[in-house]
Amino acid sequence: MTDCINELWFSANLGVPSRKARRAVRRAGLRYHGAMSNVDHRIKIMLGDITRLEVDAIVNAANSALLGGGGVDGAIHRAAGPELLAECRTVGGANAGEAKITRGYRLPARHVIHTVGPIWRGGSKNEDALLEQCYRNSLARLVENNLETIAFPAISTGVYRFPLERATRIAFATVRDVLEHQSSIKQVTFCCFSEHDLHMYERIASESATAG
């Protein structure tokens, strides 16, 4: 099933999916989203480990110390090696919603953009706006550094307990809005770490493509 979905989105990036991809998608019980807009064809959804992606920058869902942790943060630091922690020590931490860039060291990605998602506290503590800022500021760091491709994990939806559907809607709305104004960004990948997350992203992608 995962291969089918990857094939759909890979094909979608190139334009209209092949007949083989559309058949695979139907067999998997998923929808083909139709012709992609100029924004949608630059968005890719995949299932996998973000530390293995060869993109200009991967985003780390960090904490405000920016000195490593569990979840995707731990995986990124393990894969990048101790040089990443050494550079992070010079960066000085970050507040929720901010994003700071370092090199990628032993990662296939050239850079890491460290952003601090909000901890979910029921929704009345500015969590939505802070999560939106994570996406906006990460993409701003990408553009400032003349980089073109980026991959995001599902920021805040793990240890920080932000509800997945709500977070996914914010991720799509923000990325689509930025892409409409930033033609220099060539590809934004949403890297899901479970089939459950992948299906949520697939559903919201189809809704937001229809709405847009």
Ligand code: AR6
């Ligand atoms: N590739 C892609 N996604 C991953 C990977 C991976 N290798 N590993 C985990 N995820 P979390 P948060 C997914 O908890 O909620 C850390 O300790 C994971 O399944 O990593 O923003 C930091 O230091 C989930 O969908 O980040 C902070 O203290 C998503 O990444 C705190 O956790 C985010 O889950 C940040 O919490």
